Amino acid sequence: MDEKEREAWYQFHHRKYGIPSDHLRREFEAELSGQNPVDAPLEVPDKMEILFKYSYGQQSRFFRELRENKAIYGARCNECGKVYCPPRSHCNDCYQPTEWVRLEGTGVIRACTVQHYTTSAFIKKLPFICAYVQLDGTDFLLMTNMEVEDVRKIAVGTRVKAVFREERHGSITDFYFKPIE
C-alpha cells in the first residue's frame, strides 16, 4: 500500500475500533508498507462489543436503594435467618423467600491482598486492595477493591465503612469501602 492508502487504512480502523492511529501505525506499518513476505502470518485488528439494557430482576431494589437513598440492603431468609449480601430472592439452603433488611454499611475485612498488576480496564488504579468484606449483620462476603493511600494499613480484621459516591448509577460501584479511623 502506498502512503495515502495506509493513511486511509489507519483512519478507517481508528474510527471502527477506537484504537489511536499512532498505535495502529506502530503495529501495522511494517505489514502495510510491504515489508512482510507474502506467506508470513497476517495480523489485523478487531474488537468484540455488545450493548445491553439488562434487568437486575429480584435484586432491583438493592441497586435502586444504592442510587436513590445511599442505603445498602441485605436479604434475610425467612426460614433460617441468614442474611445475604449480595442479596438474593430465595435462600440457597432453605429455598424459602428472603426479605429486605437495611444494613449499617459497616463491616470487617475477612481476606485481602494487594494487586500490583491487573486488567486493561483497571490498570490505572494500581496498586489497589482486593478484599472480601463481611458487612455487619450479614453472613456472607462481598468482593471489593479499595484505593487507599497506604495499602499496608489494610489487613484482615480492619473495620471498614461504606462511602457513597456523589454520582451514583445504580451499580455496585456506587459505594466503596474505607477504613474506620
Add this chain to the structure above:
Amino acid sequence: MRDVAIVGMGCTKFKARWVDKTYYELAFDAAKMALEDAGVDKDRIDCAVYGIYNDFFQRQYQPDAFVHDYLGLGLKPMVRVNSGGATGGAALRIGYAEVASGLYDICLVLGVEKCADCYNYEVAMATPEVLRAILYTADMTYDNPAGRTAASGFALAVVAHREKYGNPTDEQMAKVSVKNHFNATKNPVAQSPKIITVEDVLNSRMIVEPFRFYDNCLYTEGAAAVILASKKVAHEITDNPVWIGGLGASVDYVMPGNRPNIYTYESSRVAARKAYEMAGITNPLKELDLAELHDAFTGTEIMAYEDCFFCEEGRGGDLIDEGAVMPGGEIPVNLSGGLIGCGHAVGATGIMQTFEIATHLRGQAGERQAPNARRGLVQSIGGTLCTWTVCLVLEN
C-alpha cells in the same frame, strides 16, 4: 461401567503465541498427532469432547463447531466443555463417561486455547487484555466491577492459608517456581524452560501479593488431545494402554463469600477423595508415583499437596522443603514443568497434564522419566478460588 483407556495422544508445543496458526489449526495438529499415535483413522472416532475455555480468546463464540468441522468429524456427535482452568480435566471426565457408559467405543478428547490474540494497544502487550477477557468470567454484577484477576482470587486463599498455618512462605513458593522451571528444561513442549534461583524469584516484581512474577504461570497457546477407548477396543488398538483408574469431580460455590472458609480448596479435596476411592488408593503419597498438579501459582501447588492428601492440612510447605515433590523424590510433582514451566493453555492444560502422566506410564518420558511409574495423579482446577476440580488417577 466399562474400563476406559487412553490409546493415543498428542500435544503441540506450548508457546506464548502461535502467530502462524489459528485455534482450529492448532486443534488439527494435536488431533493428527493423537490419531497417528493410536494408529487409527479419524473415521474410527465415534464422538468428540472439546475443552475450550474462553470465547474471547478464540474471537469466536461456539468455537467447538468450527474445530469439529476442521477435523472432518462432521455428523459425529460432539460436545464442548468449559470449566475455567479445569476445562481440560472436565473434558476428560465427559469423554470418560461417553465410553464408560457404553454409548461409544472411541472418543476424541481435545483441548485448545489461543489467548494472545487479545491485545492491549496502549501498552503493546497481550496480557492486560487477556485478563480483561477473563474478567468477564467473574460475576458481572458484583465481582467484575472490583477489577479482580484470577491471580488475586487465588492469592486471597494463599494469604488465608498462610494466616492460619504460617505457610506457604515466600521461600517455599520460590522453590516451587525453581523446580517447575527446571523441570521444563527436560520437556520438549514446554514454554518456559529456565534455570533460576530462589533469589531470582524473590527479586522478581510483585504481581498480586504474595505472588511475584515467577510465582505465576504464563498464558499459553497450544492444543492437546487424547483418544479414549473401551477395554475391548483398546486391546485391539494398542499394546500400551493407559487406564483411567479413578476419577473425581467437584464444583464449589463460585462466589467464595458463600463458602465456610477460603484457606483450603474444598472442591479439590472432594475430587481427590472420590478419585482415590474409585482407584482404591488409601495412602496417596505411597501409592502414587508422580502427579501433575494445577500450579497456576506456586502457592496453589503447595495447597494442592494438602488438598490431594499428600500430607496433613497445613503442612504443604514441608513437602517442598523436604524435597518429596522434586524429581527423584517420593512423589515428583509437575515433571512437565506444570503450568509455570510448561504453560497454561487453559482448555488444553488438563489434557497436557494427562499427556504428561501417560507419557511416564508408557516409559516414554526420556530424560525426565519418573522411574517405575505405575500410577499418577492429574489435578485440574479452575474458576474463582478453585471453583472446579477434576482429579484423574492414571494407571498402566
